[in-house]
Amino acid sequence: MRNGILRLVTGTALAVALSVTSASAQKKYDTGASDAEIKVGQTVPFSGPASAYATIGKAQAAYIKMINDQGGVNGRKINLIQYDDAYSPPKAVEQVRKLVESDEVLLTFQIIGTPSNAAVQKYLNGKKVPQLFAATGASKFTDPKNFPWTLGFNPNYFSEGRIYGQYILKEYPNAKIGVLYQNDDLGKDYLNGIKAGLGDKAAKMIVAEASYEVSDPTIDSQILKIKDAGADLFFSASTPKQAAQAIKKIAELGWKPVHILDINATSVGAVMKPAGLEASKGVISVSYGKDPLDPTWKDDPGMKRYFDMMAKYYPDGDKDSSFNGYGYSTAQLLVHVLKQCGDDLTRENVLKQATNLKNVELDLALPGIKGNTTPDDYRVNKQLQMMKFNGERWELFGPILEDAGPTG
Structure with a gap:
């Protein structure tokens, strides 16, 4: 009887010990993590x-x-x-x-x-x-x-640029493209991406490229250069200040190119309103998230x-x-x-x-x-949907587009 109790106690103790060891083994922590x-x-x-x-x-x-x-x-x-x-x-x-x-x-x-x-x-x-x-x-x-x-x-800016290139090939195959781009990683990624999307037609379709520095007070001369090159499709690889300047200058010139704008500069408050809502009408970009303003x-x-x-x-x-x-x-x-x-x-x-x-x-x-x-x-977001500004807010159109190619 005594041996039976001893075996039972020993067995229970062993089971508890194994259970504790198993639980401990399942928890692994590095610096910055704990049970709490x-x-x-x-x-x-x-x-x-x-x-x-x-x-x-x-x-x-x-x-x-x-x-x-x-x-x-x-x-x-x-x-x-x-x-x-x-x-x-x-x-x-x-x-x-x-x-x-x-x-x-x-x-x-x-x-x-x-x-x-x-x-x-x-x-x-x-x-x-x-x-x-x-x-x-x-x-x-x-x-x-x-x-x-x-x-x-x-x-990824390169992937987004490539999506624009593919969109242009499908919708505007005879376009004469002018590119305004910020002279840094952002702008260069977009420029290289749109060229990748256009493929072997890039050299013929892109008629002008003009870069700017973030510190430049205006981008008027770059806009004039692109317009004078005969571009009828304008791609703005820019951030809010310069994007707004470009929309405003294009309207002042009475120039009416197809206008594509990168996702970083699509804020209605920071870009479209300063540029003028009417002047911004028809601008095209992409999105991957629901807009809280959209009913x-x-x-x-x-x-x-x-x-x-x-x-x-x-x-x-x-x-x-x-x-x-x-x-x-x-x-x-x-x-x-x-x-x-x-x-x-x-x-x-x-x-x-x-x-x-x-x-x-x-x-x-x-x-x-x-x-x-x-x-x-490592790209979390590879899917985007095209959208167009209607003078008040962005409206989505077309199917979900996915870029599964290399990241540049």
Whole structure:
């Protein structure tokens, strides 16, 4: 009897020990993760020349507060640590080093802008810290071969440019194309992308190229050069200030080319209104997200969830702002990746989950647009839909377009 009890106690103790060992084995943590929390670091231009983007960081913080109030991710609260980088690369380097070395975050998330991301890319890759969903579409941020720890969120500029080239071939096969482009990674990616989309017809169809520096006070001379070259289709690979100047100058000249504008410069408030709503009528671009201003989505469940979040967690924010919709979407994707990690919260597994997205449908993504990544293709957004400005707002048209080619 005594031996039987002893065997029972020993067996039970062994089972408990194995159970504890098994549970411990299933939980894996790197710096920045524990049973209680997941530390995520971010720099945002809360001040400086790009402070208009500050609301993105505020919307992301609001979304994460909502998730934490709902119990967090797999029982863990997300500790989002945000610092101001003033849209200054040296400041971004200083703050990201602080996040990694002092705050000891598990990963960085949605650092905003090409300059700031470029400034910290080598450092984060050297430290093997995930640089998740960088807020830029420059090709260097979807380059798994050279920077395996970096993923951009925005549509790749080269891919977007290639979609425009393919669209032009189909709809305007005899066009004489003039290209205005910003003289940096953004503009050059677009220029090379549209050429790739036009293929062997690029050299004949593009009749003028004109670049500008961000510091240039106007782009009038570039517009005149393109018009004088005989262009009847104008592609503006620009950012808001110059995009608005181009629309305004074209209207003043009485020139009426087909006007294609890149996705970065489609803000109604920052581009179309300053340029003139009537002058902006007919401009063509692309989108991948639902516009809060578009009445099409007023009864959409995803849009309703977004509006509910804004009302409760960011009531001072502009619910109609596409920037806040963007903040909501990127935070939603971060939470998706962390959920997929389960109890394996190592940096390696964060990267694995982020680079193996399968048909992720975000609340504010256009119907039919899904996020997919692979270890060889880091582009989250490869699908876009054409849209045209009607003088008040953007209207979508045509099918969902996908660019599955190389990223440039």
